[in-house]
Amino acid sequence: TQLLEQSPQFLSIQEGENLTVYCNSSSVFSSLQWYRQEPGEGPVLLVTVVTGGEVKKLKRLTFQFGDARKDSSLHITAAQPGDTGLYLCAGGGAGNNRKLIWGLGTSLAVNP
Amino acid sequence: DTGVSQDPRHKITKRGQNVTFRCDPISEHNRLYWYRQTLGQGPEFLTYFQNEAQLEKSRLLSDRFSAERPKGSFSTLEIQRTEQGDSAMYLCASSLAAGFNEKLFFGSGTQLSVL
Numbered sequence: 001t002q003l004l005e006q007s008p009q010f011l012s013i014q015e016g017e018n019l020t021v022y023c024n025s026s027s028v029f030s031s032l033q034w035y036r037q038e039p040g041e042g043p044v045l046l047v048t049v050v051t052g053g054e055v056k057k058l059k060r061l062t063f064q065f066g067d068a069r070k071d072s073s074l075h076i077t078a079a080q081p082g083d084t085g086l087y088l089c090a091g092g093g094a095g096n097n098r099k100l101i102w103g104l105g106t107s108l109a110v111n112p
Numbered sequence: 113d114t115g116v117s118q119d120p121r122h123k124i125t126k127r128g129q130n131v132t133f134r135c136d137p138i139s140e141h142n143r144l145y146w147y148r149q150t151l152g153q154g155p156e157f158l159t160y161f162q163n164e165a166q167l168e169k170s171r172l173l174s175d176r177f178s179a180e181r182p183k184g185s186f187s188t189l190e191i192q193r194t195e196q197g198d199s200a201m202y203l204c205a206s207s208l209a210a211g212f213n214e215k216l217f218f219g220s221g222t223q224l225s226v227l
Contacts, residue, residue, distance in 0.1 A: 006154075031213050042116075042203050042218025043155070050213060088154050092214060099145070099168065100216065102154040 003027070004091055004103035012109040016078055021106045023089035024071045031092035032065055032072045033100070036085045043088055079110045114138070116219035118204050124225045125194055132190045133222045137206030144187050145216065146179055147203040155203055161187060162209065194226045 007022045023032065031050040035043035047056050049065035049072060056063045060083075062075040076083055086107050090100040117136045125131050137144050143162050147155035158177065159169045163184040176194075181187040191198055201223050205216040 033215070040223070041220050042205070043216075044218070045215055048213060048215060086152070090216075099157060099160055100214065102157070104154045105152070107152055 004089055004101055006087075006089060006103035006106050008106060009104070010107050010109075012111065013079055015080060015110055015112050017110075019076050019079060019108070021074045021076075021087055021108070022071065023073070023103055025091060025101075026070065027091070027101075028069050029091035029093065029101070030069070032069070033090045033092070034063055034072070034074055035088040035090065037088060037105075038085045043086075076108075079108075081110045081112050084108060084110050116204055116206050116217050118202075118219035118222050120222055121220060122223045122225075124227065126227050127194060127196060129194055130190065130192045131194060131224065132188055133202055133204075133224075135187045135189070135204030135206075135219060137186070137204070138217055139185075141206035141208050141217070142184070143207045143209050143214070144181055145205045145207075146187070146189050147205065149201045149203055149221070158189075158202075191224075194224075196226050199224055199226045 005024050033048045034046045036046055037043040047063045052067045052069045054065045060077045064073050086105045088105045089103045119134045145160040146158040149155045157170050159179050161181040164181050176192045179189045201221040203218055203221045205218045207214050207216050
């Protein structure tokens with residue numbers, strides 16, 4: 001069974017600080033996605049990484065896919081209150097029924 | 113541009129009642145998923161359709177849950193004889209299956225409270 005573990009589970013920081021969120025597995029994924037979810041809304045896709053070692057930047061957010069495609073990280077620089085939310089990673093598997101494998105999420109609170 | 117829409121946004125019901133939720137996916141998307149999510153947790157897979165065919169159903173899903181997608185467009189999720197443990201956010205997502213790089217687009221969910 002494929003599993004994705006996210007850490008930390010909760011994170012509360014001050015505005016302007018940097019942070020890193022991790023998504024780890026013992027399984028190899030063909031792709032990995034990061035979503036952000038605000039209270040009362042569905043998750044919104046931020047980025048998809050597909051190549052081992054790939055780094056993608058989205059403004060102050062930097063996403064990295066591990067060389068072995070088993071792990072990923074999300075780094076936020078100079079966090080802002082608008083970054084508050086639940087960050088979810090989801091791994092894409094192989095085979096014909098390729099439903100995503102979801103982590104449990106990191107709940108981030110950025111305090112002004 | 114119409115995204116994924118879900119109806120109703122909120123549902124309060126008494127234990128033992130039946131409830132039905134509707135999801136309208138993005139029109140050209142062939143896959144439709146139902147997830148359940150409790151506060152602070154990731155989405156829990158319930159079932160998914162490719163066109164009108166229900167391809168997989170979670171083993172965690174009891175017989176009280178049933179989903180349909182009769183014409184390969186909108187979908188309904190019915191919960192019979194609701195229990196307090198069914199209280200959660202029910203999320204629908206759609207995608208255009210494209211190999212391994214599948215991207216899900218979620219609706220805003222239906223928040224169910226069973227009293």
